[in-house]
Amino acid sequence: MADPNPxxxxxxxxxxxxxxxxxxxxxxxxxxxxxxxAELGEGDTVDVAAAVKANAFATxxxxDKTSTTGTRRTAARTAILQARAQKA
Known part of the structure:
Protein backbone atom coordinates (compact mmCIF):
# COMPACT_ATOMS: atom_id res chain seq x y z
CA MET A 1 0.00 0.00 0.00
CA ALA A 2 1.31 3.44 -0.91
CA ASP A 3 2.22 5.86 1.86
CA PRO A 4 -0.78 8.18 2.41
CA ASN A 5 1.60 11.00 3.34
CA PRO A 6 4.64 10.77 1.05
CA ALA A 38 1.24 25.27 -0.68
CA GLU A 39 -0.58 23.23 -3.31
CA LEU A 40 1.25 20.36 -4.93
CA GLY A 41 0.02 18.08 -7.70
CA GLU A 42 -2.81 15.56 -7.34
CA GLY A 43 -4.49 17.22 -4.34
CA ASP A 44 -1.48 17.27 -2.04
CA THR A 45 -0.33 20.22 0.04
CA VAL A 46 2.75 21.00 2.11
CA ASP A 47 3.22 23.43 4.98
CA VAL A 48 6.41 25.10 3.78
CA ALA A 49 6.93 27.25 6.87
CA ALA A 50 6.63 24.21 9.14
CA ALA A 51 8.98 22.23 6.90
CA VAL A 52 11.69 24.87 7.17
CA LYS A 53 11.18 25.34 10.92
CA ALA A 54 11.37 21.57 11.48
CA ASN A 55 14.74 21.38 9.75
CA ALA A 56 17.42 22.69 12.14
CA PHE A 57 20.01 23.09 9.38
CA ALA A 58 17.68 25.07 7.10
CA THR A 59 16.61 27.28 9.99
CA ASP A 64 22.63 33.41 9.04
CA LYS A 65 22.97 36.66 7.10
CA THR A 66 26.41 35.57 5.82
CA SER A 67 25.04 32.45 4.07
CA THR A 68 25.41 32.52 0.31
CA THR A 69 22.35 32.44 -1.93
CA GLY A 70 23.28 28.96 -3.15
CA THR A 71 23.56 27.63 0.39
CA ARG A 72 20.25 29.21 1.32
CA ARG A 73 18.55 27.68 -1.76
CA THR A 74 20.00 24.24 -1.01
CA ALA A 75 18.93 24.36 2.64
CA ALA A 76 15.37 25.44 1.76
CA ARG A 77 15.13 22.85 -1.02
CA THR A 78 16.31 20.05 1.29
CA ALA A 79 13.80 21.00 3.99
CA ILE A 80 10.97 21.05 1.46
CA LEU A 81 11.95 17.71 -0.11
CA GLN A 82 12.01 16.06 3.34
CA ALA A 83 8.61 17.45 4.34
CA ARG A 84 5.55 15.20 4.39
CA ALA A 85 2.75 16.14 2.03
CA GLN A 86 -0.85 16.05 3.21
CA LYS A 87 -3.99 15.37 1.20
CA ALA A 88 -5.97 18.56 0.70
Missing part, protein backbone atom coordinates in the same frame (compact mmCIF):
# COMPACT_ATOMS: atom_id res chain seq x y z
CA UNK A 7 7.50 13.23 1.29
CA UNK A 8 7.72 15.99 -1.27
CA UNK A 9 10.90 14.24 -2.45
CA UNK A 10 8.93 11.06 -3.14
CA UNK A 11 6.35 13.08 -5.06
CA UNK A 12 9.20 14.73 -6.97
CA UNK A 13 10.64 11.32 -7.91
CA UNK A 14 7.18 10.21 -9.04
CA UNK A 15 6.99 13.39 -11.17
CA UNK A 16 3.93 14.64 -9.32
CA UNK A 17 5.95 17.68 -8.25
CA UNK A 18 7.97 19.33 -11.03
CA UNK A 19 11.24 21.27 -10.96
CA UNK A 20 9.21 24.44 -11.51
CA UNK A 21 6.93 23.61 -8.55
CA UNK A 22 9.92 22.99 -6.31
CA UNK A 23 11.75 26.10 -7.47
CA UNK A 24 8.65 28.20 -6.81
CA UNK A 25 8.49 26.89 -3.24
CA UNK A 26 12.20 27.61 -2.70
CA UNK A 27 11.76 31.12 -4.15
CA UNK A 28 8.85 31.70 -1.77
CA UNK A 29 10.99 30.67 1.21
CA UNK A 30 13.85 32.93 0.17
CA UNK A 31 11.45 35.78 -0.54
CA UNK A 32 9.77 35.44 2.86
CA UNK A 33 6.45 34.46 1.25
CA UNK A 34 5.90 31.14 2.98
CA UNK A 35 2.19 30.49 3.03
CA UNK A 36 0.68 28.11 5.54
CA UNK A 37 -0.10 25.52 2.86
CA UNK A 60 20.22 28.02 10.92
CA UNK A 61 21.30 28.71 7.35
CA UNK A 62 18.33 30.97 6.62
CA UNK A 63 18.92 32.98 9.80
Missing amino acids: TVGELFKAKVVTHDDLNALVDAVLGGRMEER AVLR
Whole structure:
Protein backbone atom coordinates (compact mmCIF):
# COMPACT_ATOMS: atom_id res chain seq x y z
CA MET A 1 0.00 0.00 0.00
CA ALA A 2 1.31 3.44 -0.91
CA ASP A 3 2.22 5.86 1.86
CA PRO A 4 -0.78 8.18 2.41
CA ASN A 5 1.60 11.00 3.34
CA PRO A 6 4.64 10.77 1.05
CA THR A 7 7.50 13.23 1.29
CA VAL A 8 7.72 15.99 -1.27
CA GLY A 9 10.90 14.24 -2.45
CA GLU A 10 8.93 11.06 -3.14
CA LEU A 11 6.35 13.08 -5.06
CA PHE A 12 9.20 14.73 -6.97
CA LYS A 13 10.64 11.32 -7.91
CA ALA A 14 7.18 10.21 -9.04
CA LYS A 15 6.99 13.39 -11.17
CA VAL A 16 3.93 14.64 -9.32
CA VAL A 17 5.95 17.68 -8.25
CA THR A 18 7.97 19.33 -11.03
CA HIS A 19 11.24 21.27 -10.96
CA ASP A 20 9.21 24.44 -11.51
CA ASP A 21 6.93 23.61 -8.55
CA LEU A 22 9.92 22.99 -6.31
CA ASN A 23 11.75 26.10 -7.47
CA ALA A 24 8.65 28.20 -6.81
CA LEU A 25 8.49 26.89 -3.24
CA VAL A 26 12.20 27.61 -2.70
CA ASP A 27 11.76 31.12 -4.15
CA ALA A 28 8.85 31.70 -1.77
CA VAL A 29 10.99 30.67 1.21
CA LEU A 30 13.85 32.93 0.17
CA GLY A 31 11.45 35.78 -0.54
CA GLY A 32 9.77 35.44 2.86
CA ARG A 33 6.45 34.46 1.25
CA MET A 34 5.90 31.14 2.98
CA GLU A 35 2.19 30.49 3.03
CA GLU A 36 0.68 28.11 5.54
CA ARG A 37 -0.10 25.52 2.86
CA ALA A 38 1.24 25.27 -0.68
CA GLU A 39 -0.58 23.23 -3.31
CA LEU A 40 1.25 20.36 -4.93
CA GLY A 41 0.02 18.08 -7.70
CA GLU A 42 -2.81 15.56 -7.34
CA GLY A 43 -4.49 17.22 -4.34
CA ASP A 44 -1.48 17.27 -2.04
CA THR A 45 -0.33 20.22 0.04
CA VAL A 46 2.75 21.00 2.11
CA ASP A 47 3.22 23.43 4.98
CA VAL A 48 6.41 25.10 3.78
CA ALA A 49 6.93 27.25 6.87
CA ALA A 50 6.63 24.21 9.14
CA ALA A 51 8.98 22.23 6.90
CA VAL A 52 11.69 24.87 7.17
CA LYS A 53 11.18 25.34 10.92
CA ALA A 54 11.37 21.57 11.48
CA ASN A 55 14.74 21.38 9.75
CA ALA A 56 17.42 22.69 12.14
CA PHE A 57 20.01 23.09 9.38
CA ALA A 58 17.68 25.07 7.10
CA THR A 59 16.61 27.28 9.99
CA ALA A 60 20.22 28.02 10.92
CA VAL A 61 21.30 28.71 7.35
CA LEU A 62 18.33 30.97 6.62
CA ARG A 63 18.92 32.98 9.80
CA ASP A 64 22.63 33.41 9.04
CA LYS A 65 22.97 36.66 7.10
CA THR A 66 26.41 35.57 5.82
CA SER A 67 25.04 32.45 4.07
CA THR A 68 25.41 32.52 0.31
CA THR A 69 22.35 32.44 -1.93
CA GLY A 70 23.28 28.96 -3.15
CA THR A 71 23.56 27.63 0.39
CA ARG A 72 20.25 29.21 1.32
CA ARG A 73 18.55 27.68 -1.76
CA THR A 74 20.00 24.24 -1.01
CA ALA A 75 18.93 24.36 2.64
CA ALA A 76 15.37 25.44 1.76
CA ARG A 77 15.13 22.85 -1.02
CA THR A 78 16.31 20.05 1.29
CA ALA A 79 13.80 21.00 3.99
CA ILE A 80 10.97 21.05 1.46
CA LEU A 81 11.95 17.71 -0.11
CA GLN A 82 12.01 16.06 3.34
CA ALA A 83 8.61 17.45 4.34
CA ARG A 84 5.55 15.20 4.39
CA ALA A 85 2.75 16.14 2.03
CA GLN A 86 -0.85 16.05 3.21
CA LYS A 87 -3.99 15.37 1.20
CA ALA A 88 -5.97 18.56 0.70
